[in-house]
Amino acid sequence: MHLEIWTEKYRPKMLEDVIDQKHVVSRLKAWVKSGSIPHMLFAGPAGVGKTTVALCLARELFGSNWKSNFQETNASDERGINIVRGRVKEFARMKSMGSEFKIVFLDESDALTQEAQQALRRTMERFSDSCRFILSCNYSSRIIDPIQSRTSVFRFKRLNKESVKEYMKRIAAGEKIQVNDDALDAIFEISEGDLRKATNLLQSSSALGKVTKESVYDAAAQSKPEDIRNMIESAMAGKFMDARKKLYELLITQGLSGEDVIKGIHKEIFDLKLAEETKIQLAEKIGEFEFRLNQGGSPEIQLEALLAQFMKHGK
Numbered sequence: 001m002h003l004e005i006w007t008e009k010y011r012p013k014m015l016e017d018v019i020d021q022k023h024v025v026s027r028l029k030a031w032v033k034s035g036s037i038p039h040m041l042f043a044g045p046a047g048v049g050k051t052t053v054a055l056c057l058a059r060e061l062f063g064s065n066w067k068s069n070f071q072e073t074n075a076s077d078e079r080g081i082n083i084v085r086g087r088v089k090e091f092a093r094m095k096s097m098g099s100e101f102k103i104v105f106l107d108e109s110d111a112l113t114q115e116a117q118q119a120l121r122r123t124m125e126r127f128s129d130s131c132r133f134i135l136s137c138n139y140s141s142r143i144i145d146p147i148q149s150r151t152s153v154f155r156f157k158r159l160n161k162e163s164v165k166e167y168m169k170r171i172a173a174g175e176k177i178q179v180n181d182d183a184l185d186a187i188f189e190i191s192e193g194d195l196r197k198a199t200n201l202l203q204s205s206s207a208l209g210k211v212t213k214e215s216v217y218d219a220a221a222q223s224k225p226e227d228i229r230n231m232i233e234s235a236m237a238g239k240f241m242d243a244r245k246k247l248y249e250l251l252i253t254q255g256l257s258g259e260d261v262i263k264g265i266h267k268e269i270f271d272l273k274l275a276e277e278t279k280i281q282l283a284e285k286i287g288e289f290e291f292r293l294n295q296g297g298s299p300e301i302q303l304e305a306l307l308a309q310f311m312k313h314g315k
């Protein structure tokens, strides 16, 4: 079984290929030309290109070894700032490859408390010789002034109908699938300009056959919480490939994030008919894998590994 997640497959690699966000892209292109960038704050709703643009920027600045000069971390929980500090420190210490600086990309910065943001500001200052920080957030108003004043703020807009359609057509061409105009309208209506949602919806509705207005609405309605329980039960019954398939359905068809899935698993675990001891062991594993996800681990790999743990504790 080969499953590809279209949100990754079609994520633009160069700024040139980013849809819309012209005001952002043109300013960034100028920075790339100069070879240096300031600390930045990317603000805007979900699925409009914040992470994508940061990745493009890293590729254009660093070329083929961009990965060793780019670090992505999620800042969204209480432990966040300590993780960030530890990781940034380690990352900053390693010599950068063919560049004067590295990029630290911090997702969900606005989830940090005020105190955590103060600590983040100190971290930014401490490492500003070797690292440029790009903070991503939904609302810039939740970011403390001292950080706002030290960053160039870029506002990402929700994508309009034409842009969503353009991107969907790009994917449809790549996958050689037929999508009619009504279907595209439906995808736009449901996704509300969130390209991640739109892409997942296109992928899941195409799995049901031809993409029409009807298949789009069908796919959108197919979001069931018991799917997580089925996945756990499959894993514990030793049916790993079934469990894995269900995992990909959750990530692709339902468009859940790795964190959503792990939270769902955590909720379900206590309702399962299992020995107390087993529940405790599994709860520990869940904590461990949640931590790894927060550290930037790939959701597919980490969740598959977690399912493998469930299999061990099953029959």
Ligand SMILES: Nc1ncnc2c1ncn2[C@@H]1O[C@H](COP(=O)(O)OP(=O)(O)OP(=O)(O)O)[C@@H](O)[C@H]1O
Residues within 6 Å of the ligand: 006, 007, 008, 010, 011, 012, 017, 018, 019, 020, 021, 044, 045, 046, 047, 048, 049, 050, 051, 052, 053, 107, 167, 194, 195, 196, 199
């Ligand atoms: N402007 C854009 N141009 C091309 N693709 C985009 C654009 N915005 C989003 N996408 C696509 O949508 C998906 C999600 O994009 P991305 O990860 O950049 O969102 P984000 O703004 O970082 O969202 P979040 O706030 O949830 O982290 C990716 O598959 C990406 O290719």
Ligand SMILES: [Mg+2]
Residues within 6 Å of the ligand: 050, 051, 052, 107, 136
């Ligand atoms: Mg993002």
